[in-house]
Structures are given as structure tokens and as C-alpha cells.
Amino acid sequence: MDPILVTNNLIDGVLMGMLYSLVALGLALIFGVMDIINFPHGDYVMIAAYISWLIAMAFWVDPSVTALLTVPLFFLFGVAIYKSVIHPILGAEPLIQIAVTVGLGYVLENIALAIWHAEPKSFPAPWFNFGLNFGGLSISVAKLIAATVSVISLYLTHWLLTKTKFGLAMRATSANRLIAPLMGIDVEKVYSVTFGLGIALTALGASLYMMWAQTNPYLGSSFSLLAWVIVAMGGLGGVVGVIYSGLIVGVLEALGNTFISPSARLAVIYLAFFLVLWFRPRGLFAKR
């Protein structure tokens, strides 16, 4: 195997891994703080990608710019979903949570199919779709930007969680939802903000992804499973765990593509997932 090719693919895997981390972080927040199993997390990426595409087409700007609109929009969307669908199932059995969120995923998927049909949508004049060449290596600028923005957002979220009062409230609620209100924490507010934030992060991920990719009604499922794998591997050990396991997933995908076959790349990721769950049931980076 050509070493340049392998290096190239590994760099690509790292960049994609950062984006996956960003999407998974939203899920980790929702699951970690609220204990809600938001099973079809990827469907929010899919809807956000459509909205990003609509805005990009309307103003003829690169999809990355649309994040300025999609992120606040999806924060509100997340809060609305929380108030209407998620709130009634707080504390319900995992089975019920999965059934309700999967049902919601079906709804989102098929609204997208009814409105936009199945043809893929993509912005035809992206600003950053070119490569930087170093020797034989070629690095996509769009992905470089996406990875950079992802890392910055991950850091900001880390800062929010660890350095602010609200982050403290989130962590307190996560640790014990019954005691938190006694400490004067408005649990309801923490929950709606957490869910909104989680969905807003997927919107950011979607806008970045649309810089070079496409969306269609069935985009969500691949992101859902990847996000869950990352959360499972990272454990609920905070932002750092998510970053590392996002990296692992991105690199595993690149290795599977390179050395086995693109058709088998998911098998590689999921086999790793099995092994991690078996031998480190709390994830690779769990604190406890």
C-alpha cells in the first residue's frame, strides 16, 4: 500500500473524526445530562442539512456561513421538541424513550421525503472545495475548516461545562436530578437548554458537512449510529472522551476504506464498538 495514500486517508479520517465528534457531542450532552435516549440523533443532522442548503441557495452563500442562522434556529427547534415530545418521556423506561424518539425520526425523515423528494441536495458553488497540496498529500480545505470549527466548538462547550455557572448546573443535574432542585437549580431550564444545545450542535455539524457533501432524507441513519458509537466509546467522561473516540471512529473508517473495502467500513467500526463495550463497558475514557 502506497504510504502517501495511507497518510492521506489517515489525515482525512482525523478531519472527519472531528466533525463526527461535534455531532456526537450533542448526543452525549442530551444523554449525559438528561438521561434521554435520543436514538435517531442523525435525523436532526439531516433536517439541519436541508435547512442549511435552503439558506445557502436563497442567499447564495457557502453552507458554512449558514451556521449563523441554522444554529440559533435549531436551538429553538430543540427546545420546542423538548417541550412537546421529550418532556413527557423524561424518566420513562429506555424502551419507551427509544420507541418515541424513533417514531419522531420516522416523522422527520418522511417530512423531508414529502417536501424535498429523494433527490440529493447540495450547494453547487461551494467556496472551499479545493485541496492544499504538500508533496503527494492533498488536504481538503473544506474539511480542514470543518475540523477547525468543530474543535473550537468542542472547546467552547468544554469551557461552558467546566467554567460557567450554567455548566455547573448542568453537571449537577447530570449527577443527581433529585438533589439538583434542592440546590436552587431550575432543572426544567437546564433540560430545555441542554436539548436545544445538543440539537444546535448537530445543526453546526450539518452546515459544515454541507460544505462538500449532500443531503437526502436517509442521511440521518448513518450519523445516528456513528454518534452513538462515539458516545459509547467515549463514555460519559466529558468533551475530551468524545474528541478521542470521534478520532478513533474517523481513523477506523479511513483504515477500513483503505485496507479492506468501503463496503466493509461500517463493519470495522462496529466490531471495534463491540470490543470496546465488551472490555470497557463504561467506555474508553470514562472517569469512573
Add this chain to the structure above:
Amino acid sequence: MRSNFKKALSKAASITIVVIIIIAIAAGAGWWWATTQQEAIPTTTSFSSTTTAATKPKISVIKIGLIEPLTGAHAVFGIEAKEAAELAINVINNELGGIKSLGGAKLQLVVQDAGSTPDNARLAAEKLITQSHPNIVIGAYISRLTAAVAEVTNRSHTILFMDGLVDDLTQHGWKYVFRVAPKASAHGKSAVDFILDMAKKKGLKVKTAVVLNEDSVFGTYTGNGAVLELIKNGVKVLDHITYPYDITDVSSIIARIKADNPDVIISVPYFHDAILIAKAIKSEGLHPMFIAAAGGCGYTDPDSIKAAGDAVLYYTQTYSFNPYRHTEWAKKLVGMFKQKYGKIPTEAGGIILYTMFTIYEGLEKAGQMYPSDPLNPDNLRKVFLSLDLTDSNSIAAQLYPTGHIKFLPNGDNEYAGTAILQVQKINGTLTPVLVWPEPQPGIQPIFPRPDWKPSSSS
């Protein structure tokens, strides 16, 4: 146990979301109805016409069943097929006055959704056959769905026109199946023939190639067709890459092709991956002599051009349908389709257009050959086998890439062939134009790619 107050609150909240979602559905439905001018003809129980009376039967309605994947991952094809079928039937009934040899009998379309799995397709076929008694069925684009439908129609001796292209569909020994469209491997072969033909004309030598196909049955047959044709013509196939069409990132594949550094790339894409591949090839800065695609959907469809923009410039793609054929009826129907649905018909719609008009020609002939029992399936089969349609004697052939339709005993078209479209910049807009086998007037194929950087190694 939660308090009653909380329960009531959560119920109120969930009722709110349900109302919102219902409004969203209603809005979506309204939007859909507003953008679709013609509704599907309702499947009322009309006079069934397959009687075997000795006297000339009075036939007022001939039912054409259409089974297509209208939901699921392949809905993009099924929806366009349905649009084309509605248009064609409308033209046959209203402009051509129905089937004249059968006393102006009208065609009636009965649509069923094949879903995305064979058991759904089979259920749809059974439902169509037992409840609507269609005289002829068309379906179902995706090969494993088509096979499920064919098993049902063949058992009930109903003629099936298959719009699935996979080679082996006509090799199951089914008696009542026909296929007007070219098969998958012919697409792969055409893409290669085009490149070799152009290279010869321009005095270039194609030494190496990479074949890249999505790994569905269709993609596999098409890709293999291309590989065989390349080897036959002494071109070295450096790499044959397969990948799943729902792939989310193709960079590693493109990097691999870059390392192979071939003269030409033959790609057999689906929709989603085509956009990813075109954008990644542009971003990675690959500059091969040529990139040709095979297999009816991907780079040169109007929707793909809208989504991929400049990235698909100069790509060629083989099609089972040629929307730019310079014949009276091709121009007319493509124009009507464009007016009605706001886009030119592509592969899925085009196949249905000429298939429907082949059925029309057959029914006309059946009325002449078997006036006492024109809709008997065995009679119909003989009629279709006896057809020899050309540009001068039929609408169907005018819509067909090679302008010639004549069925072999296994149901395939003896004169099957593809057309090749290329994305070119015409007056500043990206336009798919016909370049092969006969370029449309005023158009020249652009070969090799203007950004080709001949590599020093080869």
C-alpha cells in the same frame, strides 16, 4: 407515579406537538397537490375487458399497471417513472384518441408502491393483479423488486414490461416479460466504447483506467461490463473499486484513484455518491484525460447539476433514454414533460415514456392481428414479438436512443443501445448535451478534458 398536574401538562404539550406535526403534514400534502397538476386516476372498478368471446368484444378501458418504488431509498426513480407514465397515458388517450384499432379504447393507469423490499413489491404485484386485473404491467426499476413482480405477473400470465436493467432479469425463463431498455452491462460497454472512439478520433492513446462502481447489483453488472470491454480493447485496468452507494465520505476512494493515476476513470454512480465523488475529484485536484460515467443516473441529471455545479463539468454519462433526440416526438414529449414537471425526463422517466409507447404500438397492432381476442396474453406476447419499430413507423422508436425496437424471444430489445450525454457550459449555464453516438446539432463532444494534465509516467 407523577402528579396529575404534571401529567396533564405533558399531555397538553404533546397534543400541541401532534397538532403542529399534523399541520406540517397538511402543509406538505397541500404543497404536493399544488405542485402536481394531475392526480392519479382513481382505481375504480371499471369494466374488465379480458373476455374471450367469439364476437368482437367491446373494449372501453385497457388497464396498465405501474409498480414502482415510490417510498424508500429508491423513491427518486419511482416518482419520476410515475410522472412519465401519467404524461404518456394522457397523450395516448387525449391526443392520439386511445387505441384506434380497439375502437378508441382508453388506457387507464393503476399505480402501486413497490416500497423498498421484495416482499412489499410482491404484495403490490399481487394486489394489482387480483384487484385491478391489469392487461399489462410495468415495473419495478430496482432489480430485486422487478424479480419479485415478474414472478407474480408471469404466474398469472400477465405481460410485464421491465424497467429494471440488470442483465439476468431476462434469463429467469419468464415467458411474459419484455424489456425495451438496454441492459446494465451494455451501459458499461458504451461508456468504454465512447472513450475509445473519441480517443481514436483525437489521436490519443488510452493505456490505463480505473473502474469505480457502487456495489448494488446494477452497479456491479455495469462496472463488470466496463471492465470486460476495457480488457478486450487492451486497456489496463489499474483498479476496480466498489463502494456502497450510501457512502458518506469518498475522499479515501478518490485518494486511491489519485495514487493509481489512470488515464481515464469510469464511474458507475448512484445519485448521492455522484455528487460526493464529483466534488471530491475537484477538491483533490485529479486531472485525468477523461471521466466517463455509466448507468443512467448520477452526474448529468438536471438535479445533480443543480447540486454539484461546476464539479460535474465535462462528465459524460450513459443513458437508456435520450432526451435530446432530434425526432418530432422526442422533442414534443420532452417539452411536455419539462412544462409539466419543470425538468427534463431522465433515465427512469424516459424508459417509461418509450415503454408506454411501445405498449401503445403493440395494442394498436393487437387490434389488427387478433380482433376477436386482442388482450389475451399469449396473443399480446406474439404481437410484441412481431413488432419492428423504427423512427419512420412509430412514436416509441423516436423516443429510443437507437431508434429501433425489435424484441428477441427472451424479451430483450435486439437493437438496444444507450445515449451519452455530457455536461457542457452553453451560454454560461451548465447543460447536459447529447454527444454520442450522434451529437445533437451544433454540439461537439469535448474530449479530452480541457484540464487534463498528461502524467509523465505514462
Add this chain to the structure above:
Amino acid sequence: MAFGEWMSESKKYIIGILVVGAVLAIIPFATSFDQYTILLLATALIYGIFVVAWNIIGGYAGQLDLGAFAYIALGGIVASQLMIVYGITPWIGMFLGAAASAGLAIIIGIPTFRFGIREVWYALLSAALVVIMNNIFHMPQVLGSLDHYLPSVSGWFYLEFPTYENIYWFVTVALMFVMLINLMISHSKVGYYLRAIREDELVAEALGIDVRKYKLVALATYASILGFMGYVYVVLQGTFSYHTFNAPESIGIAIMGIIGGLGSIAGTLVSGFSLKLIGDYLRGSLGATIPGLNLLIYGLLLVIIGIFEPDGFAGIYRKYFHKEKSASKVSKK
């Protein structure tokens, strides 16, 4: 529960199963052998079997298994390949298919339960299993990309028929057996252990129940039923390929089970059967007009049931028809 009471109660259920079987068996005559109806009912019934089998792992043991088609497809493909390649009758092949699926379940189940993987992690693991199997069978060395077809033969030897009533009756009989297996588990020691595990694993363990063993028993039973029925599923499909490892459909099975009501045989049967019928009706009536509307309604139904009636059909039934009994039935948190 006294022995006499147990006898009378299980007698009641057995009579119920026989009545259900008898009613189902005469339907083809009632429809004067309308092929579409029979095929539709056969498909709905086989989903009924899948969901009733899922009830063992999901309903009794409380493990949210999303991997149904890993076992269905494996069993079906094993039996089909045995018939195609070696000419072995599916009457043997189906048992070998069931053994293969049970084997897979045990290989996956031992470490999974050993390391205490539960709840969402178990759900994800089982969902991932379908994708892994899909990818493995997709490799050129296994099934490759192509579709595989059963040979065009017919007769009881091959369990393939030109019309659908025979396979329908076969499915009906199989359904009765699967309901009986459910009943036996539900009324046996294993059933009580499983329910204890579902309610609280730690407490169950403290009571001396071998949690791992009984979870594994439930998983293997479920997998072997699915593996056995796999061949019939392939016959109804007419074809098999790596696509038969269908991840979204697997989630669908679990969802039908949840909607039916965990632990309720009748509820899961009604849910699997009727949701498949409703799904087909919606596809037939709406799928051709508004793409996806059928699945959208399906999703809404799920959200509404999940929020308002977490006990599913069984809960609705108890609430409106058997108010006085609700306390004595399956206790829920």
C-alpha cells in the same frame, strides 16, 4: 399461584391459541383463495411470529433487541443455501438455520451479558450486529453484491408453492407453536426469573437468580425461532442477498413489540399483525400519492402511543375492557 389455578389459566390460553389457529386456518376459504389477501395475511402473520418471538427477549427479559434480522436472515440464508447447493430439504435446513442463529446469539450473548451490557448499549450492540452481518455477507467471498434466487420448484419438499395458501397454513401452525412456547416460558420458572430480571437486575441477582444464564436462554430461544422462520421469510421474498440483513426493519420489529405491550402475547401478536396490515394499507392507498406519508403516520402513531399509553395495545385493552383485572396482570413500574 396454586397448581389448579395454573392449570385452568393455561388451559384458557391453550384454548385461545387453538381458537386463533382455527380462525386463521379457515380465512383462505372465506376469501375464496384470493391470492393477494392470503399473501398479505401470510406476511402479516410472519411478522406476528417475529414480534411474538421478540416478546421473549424484549417483553419478558426486558432487553431491547434491535437485531431481529441478523437472526432471520442468517437462518433463512443457511436453509436456502443448503437447499440450493446440497439439495437438502428445508425441513432439515430450517432446523439447521435455527441452530446457526442460536449459535450466533450465544456467541454474541455470552460476552455481552457477562460484561453486563444493558439498556441502550444492548440496543445499540444488537442494531450494530445487523450491520456487521450485512457487511460480512456483502463481501465477495460470501454472497457478494448479487441477488440470489430460490430455484423455481414447488412442493412440500421445498416448502415452495405456486399459490400462497399452503405457506399461509404453515405460518399459522408455526405461529401457534411460537405462542405456545411463549406461554410455556411465561408460566414457567424461567418466565418468572426473566420478569424479575426486567424489573430490577440487581435485586434479581441478589435473590440468587443466574441473570446471565436466563438472559442467554431468552436470547437463544428468540434467535432460534427467528432463524427457523427465516427460510419462510426468504420464500415470501423470493430472493435473498446481503440486503436481507435489514437494519431498519429490525428496529421495526422491536417497535411493533413495544406498541403491542411488553410481556403480552396477545398484544404483541395483534400489534405485529395489524401494524403490518396497516402499513400495507397505507402504502397501497397513500404511498402512491404522497411519498412517505404512510411512514410518517406510522411514526406519529409511535410517538402518540409512547407518550400516552406506554403499555401499548395490551395496556389499552386492560384499561378499557378489563379494568377490574388490571392490578393482577403483569405488574409494571
